[in-house]
Amino acid sequence: MMRRTLLAGITALPLVVSCSPDVPQVSGEFGDPPTIEAPSTTPDEAAHEVAIDGDGPKIDEGSLIAVQLLTHPVAESGELEDPIASSFEQDSETLLTHSEFTELFPEDDGPDGLRVGSRVVNVLPAGETDGRGGDGTSNSALISVMDIVDAYPSDAEVSGTPDEDLALDNGVDLSDPSSPAPQDGAQPPEQTRALPLVKGDGPEIPEQGQLVVQFRGLTWEDGTVFDTTWQGGQPPIALPLGQDAMIDAWDTALPGHTVGSRLLLLVPPEEGYGPEGNPDVGISPNESLIYVIDILGVH
The missing domain is CATH 3.10.50.40 (Chitinase A; domain 3)
Known part of the structure; x- marks a missing residue:
């Protein structure tokens, strides 16, 4: 696949993002494969944190959203298992409708206000994943990192006068x-x-x-x-x-x-x-x- 150039500006990312106690630390540049620090135990509460605040267009409910996505199941010991979804290594994007995008977030804590250029870390405990996270089958706790590469609103169209x-x-x-x-x-x-x-x-x-x-x-x-x-x-x-x-x-x-x-x-x-x-x-x-x-x- 061909990667589309990101048009929006991106806020610079510190080498390591310090997250809230419920969200693991994540390191790496926007667009590069992130490194997730494994939690000490499997997560038991849902949480999400914006690791990078993008300054691109705001995502609205009618958007088609292009993300780079990495999702790891978490073992009971807290160890990260092999990813069930990863588009970073393929240098490609996953395209999601707004409803599909929202399903990757904890309930009652959705993506309102996010902008293109943001990196988001989501944590879903076992029992609340409901098959979310990439393969439609996982019931383990999940940790996901998403880089929001682009968004296409419902009224998107090309500019210029047709011939x-x-x-x-x-x-x-x-x-x-x-x-x-x-x-x-x-x-x-x-x-x-x-x-x-x-x-x-x-x-x-x-x-x-x-x-x-x-x-x-x-x-x-x-x-x-x-x-x-x-x-x-x-x-x-x-x-x-x-x-x-x-x-x-x-x-x-x-x-x-x-x-x-x-x-x-x-x-x-x-x-x-x-x-x-x-x-x-x-x-x-x-x-x-x-x-x-x-x-x-x-x-």
């Missing part, structure tokens, strides 16, 4: 930005094309990775919206690229474009849903598709 002429030249009317539509009489695409309506200046999209996007998908025949993230205060979504998780057109046409771009993706049936279509969302057999995609981040 309406480029869209018109390819059969799509963008005169109403909230409702793109195929032009009357325009011929459907014969091959997949990803056209930069706005060209971003961020890193290139790799062939594999987690892509954070806002998007709207429409049918070519009548412009019916069959899927969108731009509604209802929902967060942007993370899509796995290059893992056969989406239609072929996303995997073949998006790599090489840049973060911060708005793409017009035109998809013929053979790289969409083919002769079967997708009747569950209103896509007919052999239907060509239109996507408008904001590339917000890559991880």
Whole structure:
């Protein structure tokens, strides 16, 4: 996976963070694998502490949150067992919805007020973990360290003025930005094309990775919206690229474009849903598709 550059400033971290008595000491720089000092006994109370105060954007309830995460179960002796979740060593991020993020905190002591650039240490005693911490099965006490690398609010979108002429030249009317539509009489695409309506200046999209996007998908025949993230205060979504998780057109046409771009993706049936279509969302057999995609981040 490709790590996205942290845009927010980060408060300098002392070599060792002195935590409250209920939270173990943690050392290491933000973004580097932390070293956790094992407690003398297994924790019996929930606690959390902000080890680094970030000064990036504040996390809100509609955010998709990128974190680096290390979670250790704690034996009854207090010894740290092998981690059940670790993204630091892979130099990658875990992408969490706000509700998933909140589940990593003690009950009644959530993440309100946290900002990008923060490092948080959480302690959950046995019996209160409820499968939290990374593998969905652990009932041991857990100690987690999270570096909050980025957050994408529900209204996130790229900046810049879309190239309406480029869209018109390819059969799509963008005169109403909230409702793109195929032009009357325009011929459907014969091959997949990803056209930069706005060209971003961020890193290139790799062939594999987690892509954070806002998007709207429409049918070519009548412009019916069959899927969108731009509604209802929902967060942007993370899509796995290059893992056969989406239609072929996303995997073949998006790599090489840049973060911060708005793409017009035109998809013929053979790289969409083919002769079967997708009747569950209103896509007919052999239907060509239109996507408008904001590339917000890559991880």
